[in-house]
Each structure stands twice: as C-alpha cells, then as structure tokens.
Amino acid sequence: xxxxxxxxxxxxxxxxxxxxxNQVVREASPALFDALSDLGRRVAYPPxxxxxxxxxxxxxxxxxxxxxTDGRGAAVSLPSMSKVMAGLGSDDLSRAFLxxxxxxxxxxxxxxxxxxxxxxxxxxxxxxxxxxxxLAHGLxxxxxxxxxxxxxxxVPRPFWGNYRQTFVxxxxxxxxxxxxxxxxxxxxxxxxxxxxxxxxGRPAVAILNLPTNPSGxxxxxxxxxxxxxxxxxxxxxxxLVVVCDDAYAGLVFEDDIPRESMFWDLVGQHENLIxxxxxxxxxxxxxxxxxxxxxTFAQPPDSDIATALDSKVKCxxxxxxxxxxxxxxxxxxxxxxxxxxxxxxEAVRVLLQERYSILKEALTRVDGSLLRPLPFNSGCFxxxxxxxELGLEAEPVRQHLLEHHDTGVVAIAPNYIRIAFCSxxxxxxxxxxxxxxMAVSELAR
Amino acid sequence: xxxxxxxxxxxxxxxxxxxxxNQVVREASPALFDALSDLGRRVAYPPxxxxxxxxxxxxxxxxxxxxxTDGRGAAVSLPSMSKVMAGLGSDDLSRAFLxxxxxxxxxxxxxxxxxxxxxxxxxxxxxxxxxxxxLAHGLxxxxxxxxxxxxxxxVPRPFWGNYRQTFVxxxxxxxxxxxxxxxxxxxxxxxxxxxxxxxxGRPAVAILNLPTNPSGxxxxxxxxxxxxxxxxxxxxxxxLVVVCDDAYAGLVFEDDIPRESMFWDLVGQHENLIxxxxxxxxxxxxxxxxxxxxxTFAQPPDSDIATALDSKVKCxxxxxxxxxxxxxxxxxxxxxxxxxxxxxxEAVRVLLQERYSILKEALTRVDGSLLRPLPFNSGCFxxxxxxxELGLEAEPVRQHLLEHHDTGVVAIAPNYIRIAFCSxxxxxxxxxxxxxxMAVSELAR
Numbered sequence: 001x002x003x004x005x006x007x008x009x010x011x012x013x014x015x016x017x018x019x020x021x022n023q024v025v026r027e028a029s030p031a032l033f034d035a036l037s038d039l040g041r042r043v044a045y046p047p048x049x050x051x052x053x054x055x056x057x058x059x060x061x062x063x064x065x066x067x068x069t070d071g072r073g074a075a076v077s078l079p080s081m082s083k084v085m086a087g088l089g090s091d092d093l094s095r096a097f098l099x100x101x102x103x104x105x106x107x108x109x110x111x112x113x114x115x116x117x118x119x120x121x122x123x124x125x126x127x128x129x130x131x132x133x134x135l136a137h138g139l140x141x142x143x144x145x146x147x148x149x150x151x152x153x154x155v156p157r158p159f160w161g162n163y164r165q166t167f168v169x170x171x172x173x174x175x176x177x178x179x180x181x182x183x184x185x186x187x188x189x190x191x192x193x194x195x196x197x198x199x200x201g202r203p204a205v206a207i208l209n210l211p212t213n214p215s216g217x218x219x220x221x222x223x224x225x226x227x228x229x230x231x232x233x234x235x236x237x238x239x240l241v242v243v244c245d246d247a248y249a250g251l252v253f254e255d256d257i258p259r260e261s262m263f264w265d266l267v268g269q270h271e272n273l274i275x276x277x278x279x280x281x282x283x284x285x286x287x288x289x290x291x292x293x294x295x296t297f298a299q300p301p302d303s304d305i306a307t308a309l310d311s312k313v314k315c316x317x318x319x320x321x322x323x324x325x326x327x328x329x330x331x332x333x334x335x336x337x338x339x340x341x342x343x344x345x346e347a348v349r350v351l352l353q354e355r356y357s358i359l360k361e362a363l364t365r366v367d368g369s370l371l372r373p374l375p376f377n378s379g380c381f382x383x384x385x386x387x388x389e390l391g392l393e394a395e396p397v398r399q400h401l402l403e404h405h406d407t408g409v410v411a412i413a414p415n416y417i418r419i420a421f422c423s424x425x426x427x428x429x430x431x432x433x434x435x436x437x438m439a440v441s442e443l444a445r
Numbered sequence: 446x447x448x449x450x451x452x453x454x455x456x457x458x459x460x461x462x463x464x465x466x467n468q469v470v471r472e473a474s475p476a477l478f479d480a481l482s483d484l485g486r487r488v489a490y491p492p493x494x495x496x497x498x499x500x501x502x503x504x505x506x507x508x509x510x511x512x513x514t515d516g517r518g519a520a521v522s523l524p525s526m527s528k529v530m531a532g533l534g535s536d537d538l539s540r541a542f543l544x545x546x547x548x549x550x551x552x553x554x555x556x557x558x559x560x561x562x563x564x565x566x567x568x569x570x571x572x573x574x575x576x577x578x579x580l581a582h583g584l585x586x587x588x589x590x591x592x593x594x595x596x597x598x599x600v601p602r603p604f605w606g607n608y609r610q611t612f613v614x615x616x617x618x619x620x621x622x623x624x625x626x627x628x629x630x631x632x633x634x635x636x637x638x639x640x641x642x643x644x645x646g647r648p649a650v651a652i653l654n655l656p657t658n659p660s661g662x663x664x665x666x667x668x669x670x671x672x673x674x675x676x677x678x679x680x681x682x683x684x685l686v687v688v689c690d691d692a693y694a695g696l697v698f699e700d701d702i703p704r705e706s707m708f709w710d711l712v713g714q715h716e717n718l719i720x721x722x723x724x725x726x727x728x729x730x731x732x733x734x735x736x737x738x739x740x741t742f743a744q745p746p747d748s749d750i751a752t753a754l755d756s757k758v759k760c761x762x763x764x765x766x767x768x769x770x771x772x773x774x775x776x777x778x779x780x781x782x783x784x785x786x787x788x789x790x791e792a793v794r795v796l797l798q799e800r801y802s803i804l805k806e807a808l809t810r811v812d813g814s815l816l817r818p819l820p821f822n823s824g825c826f827x828x829x830x831x832x833x834e835l836g837l838e839a840e841p842v843r844q845h846l847l848e849h850h851d852t853g854v855v856a857i858a859p860n861y862i863r864i865a866f867c868s869x870x871x872x873x874x875x876x877x878x879x880x881x882x883m884a885v886s887e888l889a890r
Contacts, residue, residue, distance in 0.1 A: 039614075039615065042614055043610075043614060046606060046609070046610065048606035048607065049605075049606065049607075049855055052843065052853070052855050052856065053853070053855075055847060055853070056847060056852075056853020056854075057853075059847065059851050059852055059853040060851045060852070060873075061850075061851060061852040061853065061869070061873055061876060061877040061880060062852070062853040062868065062869070063852075063853065063854050063855075063863075063864040063865045063866065063868065063869050063877055064853045064854060064855050064865055064868075065865055065868050066658060066728075066825045066826065066865050066867060066868075067728075067733045067825075067865075067867065067868055068728070068731050068733075068793060068796075068797065068825070068867045068868065069867070069868040070870070071800075071868070071869055071870025071871065071872075071873065072870060073868075075731070075733070075734075076731055076793060076796065077731055077732065078730055078731060078732075078780050078786075078789040078790070078793070079789060080779050080780045080783050080786065080789060081730065081732060081776050081777065081779055081780045083532050083779075084530060084532035084533055084775075084776050084779050085529060085530055085532060085776065086531070086532050087528050087529035087530060087531050087532070088529055095734070096734050097731070097732060097733060097734050097735070098733050098734050099733045099734060100734060133578045133582075133736070133766045133767075133770070134766055134767045134768070135767070136763070136764075136765070136766055136767030136768075137578075137765060137766045137767065140764060140765045140766070144615075160494075161491060161493035161494065162493065162494075162763060162764065162767070164491070165488075165491065165760060165763055165764035166764045166765075169484075169487055169488060169760070169764060170484065170589075170761075170764050170765075213511060283511075283512075283513070285523055285526065286513050286520070286521055286522055286523060286542070287522065287523075287526060287542060287772075288512040288513075288520070288542060288543050288544045288771070289520075289540070289541050289542050289543050289544060289545060289770065289771025289772045289775075290542070290770065290771075290772050291578070291736075291766065291767070291768070291769070291770045291771075291772075315610060315614070316615075318581070318607060318610055319581075319585060319607065319610035319611045319614060319615050320581070320582060320585045320611075320615075320765055320766075321578045321579055321581055321582045321585070321736065321765075321766065322578075322579045322580070322581030322582065322607070322736070323579070323581075323736070324736070325578070325734065325735065325736045325770050325772075325773060326733070326734025326735075326736075327732075327734045327735050327736075327770075327772060327773050327776065328770060328772050328773070330529075330734075331526050331529045331530065331772065332526065334525050334526055334528075334529050335523050335525045335526045338525050341523075341525065344523040344524060344525060345523070348513060348521060348523070351513075351521065352513065355516075380511045380512075380513070381511065398497065402500060402501060402504065405506075406504050406505045406506060407501075407504055407505070407506040407507070407508075408497070408498070408500070408501020408502075408504040408506070408507040408508065408509045409501075409508050409509060410494055410497050410498075410508075410509050411497065418508075419508040420508045420509055420510055420511050420512075421508065422511060422512065422513045422514070423507065423508065423509075423510050423511075423512055423513065423514040423516070423518075424506070424507070424508050424516055425515070425516025425517060426516065427516075428505075428506055428516065431506060432506040432508055435506060
C-alpha cells in the first residue's frame with residue numbers, strides 16, 4: 001500500500017507544510033523563492049518527534065524523547081566516556097551527551113551570532129545561525145536548497161575540489177568557471193565571466209571562498225568594491241545565490257587587507273542578490289575534529305522568512321544527520337563564553353602569520369622559470385603555478401616529491417602545487433620550497 | 446566555460462573512477478550493482494586533498510593538509526577548549542581536535558567491529574565499519590546509494606518518521622508499508638506484504654528496525670526465523686537491500702528474546718539479499734550528543750567489493766559532511782578500549798529494564814476500552830493504540846495532555862501514543878500512564 005506524504009504526517013497538526021512555507025518565502029523574497037531547487041521547495045520541518053519533544057519541554061511528565069536520561073533530564077553516560085569531558089560543569093556535561101536541538105544549542109547560536117557580527121552595524125540583518133556538522137554540511141544543505149539538475153554554479157578556479165562532489169555529483173549542478181588569477185593578479189570578475197552566458201532570469205549559484213582555498217588570497221579594499229559591484233550587476237540578470245564560504249575567516253596576514261566577510265558587503269545590495277554565510281569553528285577556532293559549522297541568511301532573525309528558511313534547513317539537517325553534534329558545541333561554547341576569546345583566536349593567527357612571512361620570503365627567492373608563486377596574503381595556503389612553457393603537469397611533480405624527496409604537497413590539475421603552510425613547522429618551510437623547486441627542475445630537464 | 450568531471454579530477458591520477466569501481470561491484474555482486482541508484486553509480490572517492498594527504502602521511506616535509514598544527518602533527522587548539530577534554534591523554538587530545546580520516550579513525554573502526562561481532566562466527570563476513578555522523582547520516586548515505594525516484598521502500602508501520610525525510614523527501618523513493626502488528630501480535634510478514642506488488646527483478650529497499658521505534662518490540666526466535674525466511678523469499682523476486690537500523694541494539698528486557706542484530710541472520714542467505722548494518726554509539730553507548738554512527742556491509746573486509754563500496758561511501762561522506770566528528774570518536778574510543786566495557790553498557794540496560802518492568806506492570810492495569818497497549822519487550826518505547834471504536838485520533842489526545850495534564854507524549858497518526866520510558870523516572874511512570882488514560886477518557890465522552 002502506498003502512503004501519501006500528507007496522510008501520516010500532517011494529520012491533525014497545527015504546523016505549516018511546504019506549500020504554506022513556500023508562500024511565506026515567495027511573499028518576502030520572490031527571488032529567493034525562484035532560486036529554490038525542487039528539493040528546496042519540497043522541504044519543511046515535519047511535526048514529528050523532535051517537534052513534539054520541543055513542545056513538551058518543561059512538562060512534569062515528559063515521555064516524548066528517545067534518549068536515556070536519569071528521569072530528571074540529565075544524561076546517563078558511561079563513566080569511561082563522561083570522565084573524558086570532566087572539564088565541563090555537570091549541566092554542560094549532560095548537554096554534551098544529550099541530543100542537540102536540530103537547529104543547534106540556543107546559547108551557541110546566539111554567541112556565534114555575536115562573534116560573526118562584531119563590528120557590523122545593526123542595520124545589516126542576519127538570521128540566528130543554524131548549526132551544521134562542519135562547513136561542508138552547510139554547503140551540502142545550500143546545494144540541496146538551491147541547486148538542481150543543470151543549475152548554473154559559478155566557481156572561480158582553481159577551487160576546493162569538494163564543491164564538485166557537493167554540488168555537481170550529488171545535485172547535478174552545471175559547473176561554470178573562470179580563472180581567479182589573470183596575469184598573476186586576482187580577478188574580481190571571475191564569477192561574472194563564468195556566468196556570462198546565463199539566460200536572463202535563470203537563477204544561479206556562485207561560490208565566494210575568501211580567503212581562498214587553494215590560493216590563500218583575500219582581495220584588497222578596491223578589489224572588494226569591484227567584486228561586489230560585479231555581483232550586483234549579475235543580479236540584474238536574475239536571482240543569484242552567493243555562498244560566502246568563510247572557512248578561513250580572519251586568517252589575514254597583511255595589515256592593509258580587510259578581514260571581514262564579504263557577506264556583509266552583499267547584504268541588502270539587490271533584491272536578486274541572495275548572500276548565504278557558511279562559517280564555523282573548524283578553522284576560525286582551530287577545532288577541525290569538532291564539526292561545528294553555521295549557516296546564516298541575510299534576513300532579520302525574527303522575520304517570517306527567517307522562520308520559513310529555518311524550517312527548510314531543519315528538515316534537511318534532520319534528513320541528513322539527525323541533529324548536530326552536541327559534544328563539540330559544548331566544547332566550543334566554553335570558548336565563546338570567554339570575554340577575551342579574541343585573544344586566543346588572535347594567537348593562532350599570529351602563529352600562522354609567522355609561517356606566512358617565512359614562506360613568502362622563501363618564495364621570492366625561487367627560480368621563476370621553474371615555479372611561479374601566485375599572490376597570497378591570507379588563509380592556510382600558498383599556490384604555485386608551474387610555468388606553461390615547462391609542459392609539466394602538477395601530478396607527476398607530486399608523485400616525484402613523494403617518491404624521491406620525502407615531501408608531500410597537493411597537486412591541483414592541470415599545473416598547480418598547493419602548500420599548506422598551516423601544518424608545516426616554520427623551520428621546514430624553506431627546505432620544503434627548495435625540494436619542490438628541485439623536483440620541478442629534475443622533471444623539466 | 447563548462448568543465449567536465451574528468452578534466453580537473455582524474456587527469457594524471459592513478460585511482461579508480463566510478464566506471465572501474467562499478468565494474469568491480471558488478472563482478473562481485475550483480476544484485477548489489479543492480480540495486481545502486483543513479484547517484485550510487487556516479488560516486489567514487491576522488492583523488493583530491495584528503496586522498497593526497499593520506500598518501501603523504503609520514504613524510505618529513507608534509508604540506509598537504511589544511512589544518513593548523515604545531516608543525517609536528519599535533520593540534521594547535523584554543524586553551525579554553527582543549528582544557529574541557531583534559532581527560533584525554535595528549536595524543537588522543539590532539540586527535541580529537543584534528544580532522545578524522547573520512548572513513549573514520551582506524552582504531553575506532555576496528556574496535557567497533559570487534560564490538561559488533563562479539564559472539565558471531567568468523568564465517569559471517571562484515572566490512573570494517575565506516576564512521577558516519579550518527580545513525581541518521583548512515584541512513585541518508587544508504588538512501589543516496591540505493592534509493593532514487595520511485596524506488597520501492599518497504600517500512601513496517603508505524604515507523605520512525607525520519608525515514609520519510611531521508612528516503613522519500615530527499616531521494617524520491619516510493620513508500621510502501623504494512624502493519625507491524627496484526628491482531629495485537631508482531632507481523633513477521635510486514636515487509637513481504639508491503640512489497641507484494643513489486644515487479645519481478647525491480648530492486649527494492651526494506652528497513653528492519655529492531656528493537657523497533659516507536660513500538661519497542663524485538664521478535665522471538667521463532668518470529669526471527671519467519672522474518673528471515675520471508676526476506677529470503679522476497680529476494681527471489683529481485684535485489685533486496687535490507688537496512689538493519691540497529692539503533693537500539695542490545696536494549697532487550699526479556700530473557701527469552703534474542704539480542705543480536707538480524708543482520709547476522711541475513712548475511713550470506715541469498716545472492717539477491719543485501720543486508721546493510723547501521724548502528725552506533727548514540728543509544729548503544731548512551732552518547733546521543735556525540736553523533737558517532739557506523740555503516741557496515743556484509744562483505745569480507747579486504748575484498749575488492751568492500752574497497753569499492755568504501756570508495757562510494759567516502760565520496761558521499763565527504764560530499765555531505767566533509768569528515769566525521771573526531772572529538773566524539775575519541776570520547777567513544779576511551780570506552781571501547783576498556784576490557785570490561787560490556788559492564789558499563791549492561792548497567793544502562795539494567796536501568797532501563799527497571800523502568801520497562803514498572804511500565805509493563807502499569808499498562809496491564811489500564812482500561813482496555815480506552816488504551817490498548819501493544820506488545821513490547823525492548824528498546825526505549827511502549828506504543829499504545831487508541832481503540833478504533835473510540836474514533837479518537839492521537840494528536841488531540843497529545844494536545845489535551847500538554848494543555849490540561851502537564852504531560853508530554855508523542856502522537857503517531859492516526860491513533861498511536863508513544864511513551865519513551867527511557868527518559869522518565871521510574872516513580873513517574875505509573876502517574877504518566879494514569880494521565881494518558883484520563884485524557885482519553887475525557888475526550889472519549
């Protein structure tokens with residue numbers, strides 16, 4: 001017997017289904033509604049167990065939630081596991097072992113919002129961020145919401161390869177690309193070039209990953225203005241979702257380069273321009289193993305459309321991972337509660353800045369006929385182009401470095417070598433560069 | 446400019462692409478290949494950064510991975526965060542803050558495999574489990590691999606509502622269902638009934654959630670035999686993926702009810718029968734906030750097909766969440782390393798068993814014309830049917846309990862009330878049942 005989606009789910013429940021939620025989105029932002037994928041239109045948070053559990057919170061007799069507690073709401077954890085996290089107070093410890101709300105732990109979301117918005121004026125709206133399982137999960141939810149078969153996806157190249165898995169392999173988007181560097185300089189028009197042939201009115205998605213991976217670049221103030229202008233211009237042609245992948249936010253090593261997210265430059269700039277902010281603790285708080293990411297829209301937190309988007313995102317979080325990691329959120333929360341947390345974050349930036357300076361210096365001394373370092377000023381990486389005239393691909397260079405020089409780098413097709421200085425000791429950077437140069441020289445003969 | 450998937454990704458790399466991997470699957474198990482969805486056929490782990498990073502492990506000069514380390518491989522964590530997990534030794538602490546391998550931390554996978562297989566003979570093959578972000582993530586990966594538009598999905602009802610989001614809303618599967626209880630008794634033929642009209646040869650997916658949510662039931666030895674026979678019979682008609690959702694594994698409260706997963710009963714029973722095991726620390730180790738799940742196939746761990754499936758699952762893990770949570774894996778690992786961990790797990794079972802006995806006793810005393818408790822013997826829940834002759838739906842009863850009786854329960858359409866005794870104090874269970882009975886009596890007048 002086949003059962004329709006409505007039979008079991010929405011019976012006597014007083015909640016908004018997808019049609020009502022879509023209506024809210026459409027009224028508040030026709031462009032955002034147009035940009036939703038088929039899946040994005042289908043999803044709405046269902047009135048099932050977490051929904052009913054949330055309604056029962058605080059009741060004296062509460063038999064809603066399928067998690068093991070002591071009967072008074074506290075976790076029953078295995079002693080060999082809870083003692084690991086003994087640095088948490090007993091309430092926090094309990095919350096680390098129990099389910100997180102599907103949208104994330106409220107205090108974490110509020111404190112992260114304060115962190116994101118430091119220095120930003122009240123006038124720029126942003127939703128209460130929703131917690132995801134790392135930034136990649138935020139990206140995959142954005143892909144579910146806005147990308148379907150054939151959706152134009154603009155990504156400056158070279159780019160982080162996982163965009164392909166998330167948007168193209170999983171969701172069928174059509175990848176369009178243009179070079180992020182032209183003549184050795186950052187190209188603020190890359191996204192516009194990639195989308196040049198977009199039919200008028202056709203919604204598109206663009207990814208803005210600044211500081212960049214793999215090229216470790218953040219635009220200057222002037223380049224940012226050009227970039228914002230170019231995106232606003234593109235929005236004239238139809239809805240444009242701009243995914244600000246702020247993984248490396250704040251890791252900027254030159255004083256004259258702006259550090260804040262481009263998200264804030266795009267908020268409210270054009271009705272067709274839909275910025276979405278993806279950020280999190282992975283790099284910003286050096287918590288790679290924690291998988292705490294956040295997804296934020298450019299809407300006022302209590303608006304109807306924010307609630308509608310919240311419902312869609314929660315449905316996708318539940319459908320993909322059930323709920324976000326409570327344990328890692330509670331670890332992160334200890335940092336967010338520190339008044340002077342910016343100092344701890346700054347200490348990591350300063351550590352990387354030292355390596356950055358050493359690597360930059362080492363790269364100025366390489367033979368330009370073998371290695372052509374591209375400009376970098378931020379993030380975790382430097383990118384080196386192998387001069388076209390050598391006719392060398394990056395992959396054999398990488399293999400040669402592994403086999404003969406006890407050295408690992410990342411090869412990016414066709415002819416780029418990425419050096420992650422974030423995981424190399426300062427004293428080793430010079431030698432690493434020397435070995436890359438040597439390998440190229442050996443293969444180029 | 447549009448870029449094909451092969452241009453950037455597979456250039457000079459010596460790795461298997463999707464076509465080669467599909468060939469391996471097809472040769473080892475034509476049925477499993479037939480059961481793969483379009484997306485399942487497209488995915489293969491790409492040779493990008495984590496792949497290249499894994500190859501560079503142990504090199505003296507390693508600039509592959511974009512995570513911040515001290516340059517000798519140890520994490521650089523914020524003091525306010527690392528002190529929370531001070532219960533870990535320094536190596537483990539570092540691993541908690543760094544990226545997990547995409548398939549999970551090797552020692553965790555191996556120890557979990559030992560835990561899963563306790564009491565099982567060598568002759569039953571199972572892969573090295575892959576770590577997922579909780580069991581829901583394992584289910585969503587199985588949905589990606591095996592369910593597409595119109596794939597028949599058999600789920601005995603009532604069922605955990607999230608199967609709908611994961612398989613139907615996200616992937617377009619067609620939900621087919623049949624009652625798990627008939628005349629107040631467990632129905633081992635529910636899946637066969639749900640799939641009765643399946644065209645011969647059409648691959649299908651079935652979900653076997655034992656102990657059940659929401660009905661807290663595990664089959665007797667005789668019912669298990671009937672169930673296994675029925676599934677093997679169904680496999681005669683075409684490939685059948687049986688997803689063993691073992692969320693509540695081990696939580697069995699009657700001595701004569703088998704405790705082991707049905708997965709082991711299905712391994713190797715028929716070439717068309719494809720059992721997949723989804724389990725994890727959430728309930729089995731009472732670590733709800735940790736989000737550590739595992740996905741296991743019924744193949745020998747070093748077989749070519751195991752490697753091929755590993756590649757597909759890793760691609761989907763990377764595309765959806767990047768990598769699993771290292772912090773929670775390290776917490777779980779402390780438990781898995783204990784020689785007598787079974788004692789800690791058993792203590793939680795005994796705690797629930799006490800509540801189970803009290804609730805069972807309380808339910809024997811209810812007025813059968815108001816509440817019809819269904820048989821239960823395991824898991825975290827009891828399910829109560831509202832007698833059809835009352836003409837009452839569950840949802841108004843739930844609302845009435847919230848509003849007038851300070852009591853929260855879960856309503857499952859059309860006429861079921863679920864009580865989660867896992868989160869209710871023993872002393873409160875009798876009163877909770879009394880209030881549910883009272884609410885029904887008030888509304889039934």
